[in-house]
Amino acid sequence: MQENHLAKWLNNNLTEAELAEFKKSDGYASYERIVAASDRLKAPDFNADEALTAIKNQRTLQDTKVVQLHPFKKFIRIAAAAAVIIFVSYFYLNNLDENIVTEYAENKEVVLPDNSKVRLNADSELSYSERKWSKERNVELKGEAFFKVAKGKRFTVATDAGKVAVLGTQFNVENREGFFEVTCFEGLVSVTFNGKETKLPAGTSFIVIDGKITEAPAPQTLQPSWLTNESTFKSVPLKFVLAELERQHNITVETQDIDTEQLFTGTFSNTDRDIALKSISAPSQIKFKFEGSKVLFYGDKNP
Template identity: 80%
Template structure:
């Protein structure tokens, strides 16, 4: 990128060819975000009366000689303005929420400002405010995540289905379309669903399927199975099992002549696709055809 492209871009003086070249540069996306953020900053109020008075006062002074600015000085002036925009936008953007997203077949480890740990499962989203974190430890979750919360103030996980609150513990939250489950592995967890609070001690779960609270048994392991690259279910409708398979393997699932409300109990691998297909089809007594990035599950 030519060094004067930024100044010409800010002045809207680029030719079509120069603009095309500038948009291909590595810096262009950053400059666009900075300018977009700066457009939201308020400028100081303009007092027309005071400006007119100042102009009248200047007319009483001796006329000064007008000196034409060197083109490079004009560039420096524009660059200085750009620097002010960049620094102002930096502080403005730092007040926004932090947002972490995972795609299909992707997990992420997140370290929160208080050193609490979050392991985010596939096709999930976590957001929180770093600026407000010392005052309130609040996160929003879409999808599934395992939390290791450092001891301290109340820690809250907000989902579309319900709210989970703790002081310091280890627990898993899954919030999918029609499916909500919270499992406590250490300490005590509070779950609020439809205005009613439930206390979960270590080794217990709270599950809601299609708006109905389902009785659950104590988890066998000390952490959720997906951390060991497996997905486990007990008496869960098959449709949620197939959705999780698609999510973990990034494969499109099609269904033909299958009752997806039938209950499934079992485990499948999150890394071995062929083994996972057999683990799902055998206990469900269904068949499958696997081609590339698509699988068809069908009945007899």
């Protein structure tokens, strides 16, 4: 990464290529969180004129030097800005979260401070505070992850859709736009959705589709299928299947003259794109074709 990328990023002057390169850097996630923390802070009100008057009143009668006010005003403003920067840095460093992100067609294993293990699926993000971990085992999740939680204090997973809590167990959480699913593979999981708590013993799932709780089939395996490079669905609207196809194969999916609300049951490969496309199109009775870096799914009519 070029040294001037950070400055250009702060001024919104990066080209698309430079921005893509900058996002791949090790420090990008930390820079984003510092900027986010800065945006949430408000500098204290400061009246430069009042400060100058107070300083003038403290001058001794023997001091007859002529003081230029405008340069001193500028110095006070700079000092105030520096104080705000120091405060923001202190606030950020003392609330620093670990932040792990996966891109399309990528998954990653994370070992937490208590040796609990998390496997992040594609296009997901996990955040937690290492400094506070000994007091509270809390993580935030966007996307999908499989957890193997070491026994100990209460362990919570916060998502935009709901909260999951356990003591020590194995479970999977998926939180995508319009889709929320929790599956317990071992132990007991507590899921809170819309203020109501549901207990999930091993071998059960909890699913919410477009804001509505849906009957969840029992898992047929001892771990989620994506850990073995497959994506499996049972009676799930096709739009969520196509969204997962995009994430797993890093492609753009478009549709024409098909019902994306139709329910899909089946499995597609996360490593073989051609097999994946056929695995989706055949049972759905739709067709597909490539257009550059895109794949178009369409109905009987020619696109």
